[in-house]
Amino acid sequence: MMKKIKIVIQAIPFCFGPGAQALAIGNQLRLIFKNRLELIALGTGTTYEFLKKAKTFDEIIKYSSEKKMEERVKSFLLSADKIICIGDFDFIDET
Numbered sequence: 001m002m003k004k005i006k007i008v009i010q011a012i013p014f015c016f017g018p019g020a021q022a023l024a025i026g027n028q029l030r031l032i033f034k035n036r037l038e039l040i041a042l043g044t045g046t047t048y049e050f051l052k053k054a055k056t057f058d059e060i061i062k063y064s065s066e067k068k069m070e071e072r073v074k075s076f077l078l079s080a081d082k083i084i085c086i087g088d089f090d091f092i093d094e095t
Contacts, residue, residue, distance in 0.1 A: 006038045008080045010063070012088035013045030021086050022047070026056040040076055065091040 009026060011018035026039055041051045042063040052060045063073055065088050077083060085091050 004038045006080045007082045008040045009084045010042040010091050011047045011086040013047040018086040019047035019050040023054050
């Protein structure tokens with residue numbers, strides 16, 4: 001069995017723009033990789049609420065780069081094949 005590609009998408013909570021971008025990217029990745037993809041979203045506020053209503057992601061984790069990174073989040077990031085960050089420069093600096 002082929003290893004799933006693990007992609008983490010993190011989006012800043014700024015109205016619905018970054019969350020909508022994360023969802024659009026996630027949907028396109030699902031079309032391309034189908035069942036060979038493990039897709040995880042990180043977000044808080046409006047982004048978290050918006051993404052948890054979608055059926056695109058395998059897991060959605062409430063996360064804010066304003067707080068200390070939890071071990072669970074670190075483990076997802078360390079094991080990810082790719083990380084996509086949408087508009088959160090603090091997250092980029094932290095990772």
